[in-house]
Each structure stands twice: as C-alpha cells, then as structure tokens.
Amino acid sequence: MRGGARNAAPQPARTSDEAFWAAAGALTTGVVLVNAQARILRCNPASEMLFGFSKRALVGTDLSALVDGLKGWLAVLRQQDEQSAPCSFIAEVAAPVRAARRMHVTVSLSGDPDRFLVEVSDVHQAFERFREEHQSDLSGAARGMLRNLAHEIKNPLGGIRGAAQLLELELEDAQLREYTGVIIHESDRLQGLLDRMLVPYRTERRIREINIHEVLERVRSLALAEYREGLAIQRDYDVSLPEIMGDGEQLIQVFLNIVRNAAQALKSEIRKGEGKIVLKTRVARQVTIRSNRYRMALCVKVTDNGPGIDPQLRERIFYPLVTGRADGTGLGLALVKTYVEQHAGSVEVQSVPGRTEFSVLFPLGAPIVRAEG
Ligand SMILES: Nc1ncnc2c1ncn2[C@@H]1O[C@H](COP(=O)(O)OP(=O)(O)OP(=O)(O)O)[C@@H](O)[C@H]1O
Ligand SMILES: [Mg+2]
Incomplete structure (x- = not known):
C-alpha cells in the first residue's frame, strides 16, 4: 500500500469479510468458500459438523470429493455474469462418521471470479x-x-x-x-x-430428584422376574450422569413399557436363550427436543436384538390403540410418549430386523433457545 493509504478508513472489504465469517460461525448451515477448482479456502464450524472433519482437515481439500456433482455446478456458474442467481441442488454428501446423506447445496458467486460460496444444509435432518x-x-x-x-x-x-x-x-x-x-x-x-x-x-405427579439408574435397575429386576430364562438385560451406564427432576413412578412405567415390548418381541430369541436387551445411558450435547434447544440432555437407549418393528406399524406405534400383538391394547407406547413429554423430553425409535432401539431424551437444564408459541 502506498502514500495516503495509511490514513484511509479501515478497508471495508476486509471488515465485512470478517463480519461475514463471524456471523457464519453462528449458523447451522455449512458455509464454505472454495476456489474455481473446488479447493476449500475457508469454512464455518457448521460445515465441520456436516462433513465430519475439523476445519484444519477441510481447508485445502477438494470439496467436490465430498459433495457429489459440485465441479459441474462450478463450471456452470463460471460462465454466468455477476448478477447470476445462485445454483441450488440436492447432492449426496459423503460424511465418513455418518452414512452418505442427501443435502441441500447452494453455490453462489462471491464477487471474486475465482471464489465461490457453497452453502450446505442437512435436508435429511430438517x-x-x-x-x-x-x-x-x-x-x-x-x-x-x-x-x-x-x-x-x-x-x-x-x-x-x-x-x-x-x-x-x-x-x-x-x-x-x-x-x-x-x-x-x-x-x-x-x-x-x-x-x-x-x-x-x-394421577397426581410427584416431582423430585430422580436417579435414572435407580429407575432402570428397578425396571431391569421387574423384567427379569417376569422372564427368568433366555433373556439377558445388559447395562451400559454412564454413572456420572446428574439426577433429573421427575416423577419416579411415571419414569418406571416409561421404561417398563419399552423393556416389556422388547421382551415380548424377543419371544423366539428368548426360547433359544439368545434374547438380549441393552440399557444404555449417556449425556447428549446440543440437542433439540421438540423445537427447544438444550446444551445438555440425558439420553437413555433401550436396544433389543429382536425381529424389529413391523414396517406397517412403524410410523404409528406411539398412537393409542395401535398394536401388533393379538393380546395387546396398544396403549403402552402412547403412555410412554405422554409421560416423556410431561418431562419435557422426547422419544423416538429406530428399527431394523435384529436391532430395535428406543431413545429417550430428557433435558438437563433450561433451553438455550426456546421454541416460540
Ligand atoms: N421392541 C420392539 N420390537 C418390535 N416391535 C415392537 C417393539 N416395541 C413395540 N413394538 C410394536 O409396537 C406395538 C405397540 O406397542 P404398545 O406398547 O403401544 O402396545 P402393545 O404392547 O401392543 O399393547 P400394551 O402395551 O397396551 O399391552 C406393539 O404391539 C409391537 O407390535
Ligand atoms: Mg406394550
């Protein structure tokens, strides 16, 4: 820089650049700056989460190796003029820690002909x-x-x-x-x-401090008393977890219903002496539970090695009166959902033949972002 430039106002381009990346740091959408060869020049923290690599690992690498079809879109955009609208497309994104997922990708011109802005958001998650x-x-x-x-x-x-x-x-x-x-x-x-x-x-709720492991141990012994042979209920507890505020009786009902369902589904495995249920507790960080965002939550997973949930019922099992058993009333999981939601928590299930996993989340502390309304 020469002469009077020293006294000039701070360079607007640089300031706005820094302000842009500071703001991008707060986004949940991945924002990546690439050159014409798709080499990553800069990226925000959300892109580290999306791609499963640290910023250090990402900068300098070829983004087209992660985002399918990116090079073609860059070529299209290079031929457009400054006023061109961004290109949006759905692409398979490779993320080594997760399975490849379809994500929404938008590529736009950055003002510099050799620089492109790529925004990536996880449509699957949304x-x-x-x-x-x-x-x-x-x-x-x-x-x-x-x-x-x-x-x-x-x-x-x-x-x-x-x-x-x-x-x-x-x-x-x-x-x-x-x-x-x-x-x-x-x-x-x-x-x-x-x-x-x-x-x-x-029933009136009695809220007090609850140790989730005491709840799970009670459920475990009740279930083992019912199924004396052929069923193993393993524990994988994080004993450092804090207590939660809740109704002990309701929480026992929650996990007893889930574990009983699992044991009922394991009928033929139990007969062969191979029925297995795992009770796992962990802390989950930065979770969204029914539109509220929490720094931390307590996560309980109940996994069984049974045949999996009938795909025809899969979407409706938390509705009342939905049952796959001849002698079932279909009220167990509706009750689970009601009780979990009364604890500001959420319950979901993932099921494939050989592995069914119910995940229950209870928030630890107040939400950092609260849903409106
Ligand atoms: N772990 C599991 N493996 C396979 N299927 C399951 C599992 N858990 C639940 N299901 C399916 O979901 C259905 C609904 O469960 P829910 O507990 O609501 O009712 P139910 O067990 O049929 O009757 P109730 O609990 O009222 O006696 C079950 O009938 C079963 O078909
Ligand atoms: Mg049931």
Missing part, C-alpha cells in the same frame, strides 16, 4: 425434525380425542353395567342370566381399558 413434530402433533391430537371419548363412554357404561346387574336380580332363568353376565363382564373389560387410557391424566 425433514426428520419436521416429521417428528408433525407426528407428535398428530399423536397428541389422537391422544386428546381418545381421552375425551373415554370420558364420554365411561358414564353410560356405568349405567349399562348397573342396569344389567339389576336385570340379573330379576331373572330367574339361568340361561338368560348368562346374557347379563356377558354384559357385565364385557363392561368391566371396557372399563379397565378406559381406566388405562385415562391414567396419565388422573
């Missing part, structure tokens, strides 16, 4: 989050509807049962009394089902 929220809304609505319906059925049912009892007293013919017996028996069965549906809304 779609999963949207799907989760949508499902949660739907199953919440279904649970609400069923709760109202259960209330509506309960009173007339009591009337039907009472009338059948009175009628029974008047009947002398034993064969006719058999009919009233059927009415009373079936009313009782229905009453039992309705009571199970209404349980989560009836």
Whole structure:
C-alpha cells in the first residue's frame, strides 16, 4: 500500500469479510468458500459438523470429493455474469462418521471470479425434525380425542353395567342370566381399558430428584422376574450422569413399557436363550427436543436384538390403540410418549430386523433457545 493509504478508513472489504465469517460461525448451515477448482479456502464450524472433519482437515481439500456433482455446478456458474442467481441442488454428501446423506447445496458467486460460496444444509435432518413434530402433533391430537371419548363412554357404561346387574336380580332363568353376565363382564373389560387410557391424566405427579439408574435397575429386576430364562438385560451406564427432576413412578412405567415390548418381541430369541436387551445411558450435547434447544440432555437407549418393528406399524406405534400383538391394547407406547413429554423430553425409535432401539431424551437444564408459541 502506498502514500495516503495509511490514513484511509479501515478497508471495508476486509471488515465485512470478517463480519461475514463471524456471523457464519453462528449458523447451522455449512458455509464454505472454495476456489474455481473446488479447493476449500475457508469454512464455518457448521460445515465441520456436516462433513465430519475439523476445519484444519477441510481447508485445502477438494470439496467436490465430498459433495457429489459440485465441479459441474462450478463450471456452470463460471460462465454466468455477476448478477447470476445462485445454483441450488440436492447432492449426496459423503460424511465418513455418518452414512452418505442427501443435502441441500447452494453455490453462489462471491464477487471474486475465482471464489465461490457453497452453502450446505442437512435436508435429511430438517425433514426428520419436521416429521417428528408433525407426528407428535398428530399423536397428541389422537391422544386428546381418545381421552375425551373415554370420558364420554365411561358414564353410560356405568349405567349399562348397573342396569344389567339389576336385570340379573330379576331373572330367574339361568340361561338368560348368562346374557347379563356377558354384559357385565364385557363392561368391566371396557372399563379397565378406559381406566388405562385415562391414567396419565388422573394421577397426581410427584416431582423430585430422580436417579435414572435407580429407575432402570428397578425396571431391569421387574423384567427379569417376569422372564427368568433366555433373556439377558445388559447395562451400559454412564454413572456420572446428574439426577433429573421427575416423577419416579411415571419414569418406571416409561421404561417398563419399552423393556416389556422388547421382551415380548424377543419371544423366539428368548426360547433359544439368545434374547438380549441393552440399557444404555449417556449425556447428549446440543440437542433439540421438540423445537427447544438444550446444551445438555440425558439420553437413555433401550436396544433389543429382536425381529424389529413391523414396517406397517412403524410410523404409528406411539398412537393409542395401535398394536401388533393379538393380546395387546396398544396403549403402552402412547403412555410412554405422554409421560416423556410431561418431562419435557422426547422419544423416538429406530428399527431394523435384529436391532430395535428406543431413545429417550430428557433435558438437563433450561433451553438455550426456546421454541416460540
Ligand atoms: N421392541 C420392539 N420390537 C418390535 N416391535 C415392537 C417393539 N416395541 C413395540 N413394538 C410394536 O409396537 C406395538 C405397540 O406397542 P404398545 O406398547 O403401544 O402396545 P402393545 O404392547 O401392543 O399393547 P400394551 O402395551 O397396551 O399391552 C406393539 O404391539 C409391537 O407390535
Ligand atoms: Mg406394550
């Protein structure tokens, strides 16, 4: 630089450049600056997360080795003028720590003909989050509807049962009394089902500090008492985990339902003496639970080596009355979801034949970003 330049105002280009990268540091979208040969010149922290490499490893490498088809789009953009709109496309992105995923990629001109800005966002993750929220809304609505319906059925049912009892007293013919017996028996069965549906809304919650491992140990011993042979329940606990605020009885119900389902699915493995359930606890960092972002959460995973969830049921298992078992009522997982959500947590499942994993997250501390509304 020469002469008067020393007294000139700070160079705007550099300042805005730094401001740009400082702002990019806060984004969850990966932002990468590449040259015309797709060599990475600069990138933000989100791109380290997306590609699974540190910034040091990324700078200098060829981004087209990670983003399928990138070189072709750079060539297209090189032939455009300054005012050209960015190119957006969906590409397979190779991430060594995760499986290759389809991500949304936008390439734009940077103002310098040899520099291009590449934005990468994980559509898969965004779609999963949207799907989760949508499902949660739907199953919440279904649970609400069923709760109202259960209330509506309960009173007339009591009337039907009472009338059948009175009628029974008047009947002398034993064969006719058999009919009233059927009415009373079936009313009782229905009453039992309705009571199970209404349980989560009836019982008063008792919130205190809960050690999740005590909950899991209790569930483990209950399940082992039920399945004395052929089932191993292994623990993989992080004993340094802090306690959570919750209702101990509800949390026992949560994990007992999940573990019981797993044991029921493991029928043939248990017969061969090969049934296996693993209870794992870990801390999870930077998690989003139902649109709230938390620095830390407690994660409990229950994994079994059973046949996996029937694909036809897969999307609906948390809805009430959805069951794959002849003697199931389909209320277990609906109850799990209600209780977990009452603890501000979330529950999800991943299942393939041979491995089914339920993951339950409970936030540790207040959200750092709270969902609106
Ligand atoms: N670990 C698992 N492996 C395979 N399928 C599972 C597993 N957990 C749940 N399922 C499927 O999800 C269905 C719904 O489970 P849910 O606990 O809600 O109801 P249920 O077990 O059928 O009846 P209930 O718990 O009310 O007695 C089950 O019937 C089963 O088909
Ligand atoms: Mg069940």
